[in-house]
Amino acid sequence: MKRDLFRQWHTLHAKNQMDKSFSQTFKVHGGNMYDAGKASTEIKSILKQLGISSPTIRRVAIAAYEAEMNVVMYAKQAMIKFEVSPEEIIISIDDEGPGIPDVSLAMQEGYSTATPEMREMGFGAGMGLPNIKKNSDFFKVESIVGKGTKLEILIHINNS
Amino acid sequence: MKMTLTDITSSLSCDVFAGFDQLNIPIEFGCASDLMSDVLAFSQSGALLLTGLVNIQTIQTAYIAEIKAIVFVRGKKPDDNVIAMAKEKKIPLLGTQYSMYEACGILYEKGLIPTMAHLTCKESNG
Numbered sequence: 001m002k003r004d005l006f007r008q009w010h011t012l013h014a015k016n017q018m019d020k021s022f023s024q025t026f027k028v029h030g031g032n033m034y035d036a037g038k039a040s041t042e043i044k045s046i047l048k049q050l051g052i053s054s055p056t057i058r059r060v061a062i063a064a065y066e067a068e069m070n071v072v073m074y075a076k077q078a079m080i081k082f083e084v085s086p087e088e089i090i091i092s093i094d095d096e097g098p099g100i101p102d103v104s105l106a107m108q109e110g111y112s113t114a115t116p117e118m119r120e121m122g123f124g125a126g127m128g129l130p131n132i133k134k135n136s137d138f139f140k141v142e143s144i145v146g147k148g149t150k151l152e153i154l155i156h157i158n159n160s
Numbered sequence: 161m162k163m164t165l166t167d168i169t170s171s172l173s174c175d176v177f178a179g180f181d182q183l184n185i186p187i188e189f190g191c192a193s194d195l196m197s198d199v200l201a202f203s204q205s206g207a208l209l210l211t212g213l214v215n216i217q218t219i220q221t222a223y224i225a226e227i228k229a230i231v232f233v234r235g236k237k238p239d240d241n242v243i244a245m246a247k248e249k250k251i252p253l254l255g256t257q258y259s260m261y262e263a264c265g266i267l268y269e270k271g272l273i274p275t276m277a278h279l280t281c282k283e284s285n286g
Binding site (some may be wrong): 125 | 194195197200205215216221223
């Protein structure tokens with residue numbers, strides 16, 4: 001699979017086929033702090049296989065991990081869709097959960113609603129959404145209280 | 161200044177829990193935190209992480225943030241699950257009896273550069 005991904009990616013890139021992309025979807029279940037992070041580590045592995053530059057991989061991995069941790073900590077479950085085109089990477093998260101009552105407040109560094117259990121695991125610094133924003137070129141949050149939250153994260157690929 | 165993990169192990173009198181074959185790797189930067197989102201926000205790729213938080217998410221965070229090695233302070237010891245994940249991710253794990261404050265001070269004095277050094281320099285230059 002490793003060789004196929006590499007060959008597919010570089011064929012797309014060489015032909016500059018902007019309308020074609022690689023994508024994968026992950027289902028993440030809320031509540032399991034022990035297993036949290038599997039989707040984002042898989043995303044990182046895929047990007048390494050595709051030969052994406054390290055700085056870009058780090059940005060994507062951090063944004064994906066923070067988003068995934070938010071799902072695990074607060075939501076019932078979510079679908080995380082990961083798309084790679086020759087120029088950009090898009091991560092879309094659509095969760096079923098309580099939603100965010102005040103998105104602008106949640107975006108403030110240091111603001112956190114983490115439980116004691118989450119803080120014991122080292123989370124709750126109030127940097128989750130700010131970290132996603134800091135590492136993305138475009139970041140959108142839509143939330144409905146009582147239903148769930150959607151995130152869209154776009155990161156341009158820097159191959160320098 | 162770059163130190164190797166062997167230098168760090170010696171300076172902090174560390175036990176080695178994982179990564180015995182990686183002790184010659186050079187480390188240039190260091191960061192310390194018990195908050196994982198702060199590690200993601202303020203670390204650099206290739207840095208050493210000092211932390212008192214000994215759980216699976218510490219290893220996951222380190223992998224995501226491209227931390228090169230972890231030192232657990234205050235005599236904390238990882239369990240078998242944490243060690244297994246670190247071996248899988250190829251992240252060396254060390255442990256020291258020193259407090260975080262002392263361990264950071266020792267390594268800082270030996271020339272390990274803070275991952276936020278560029279911000280510190282900017283503030284001190286006004």
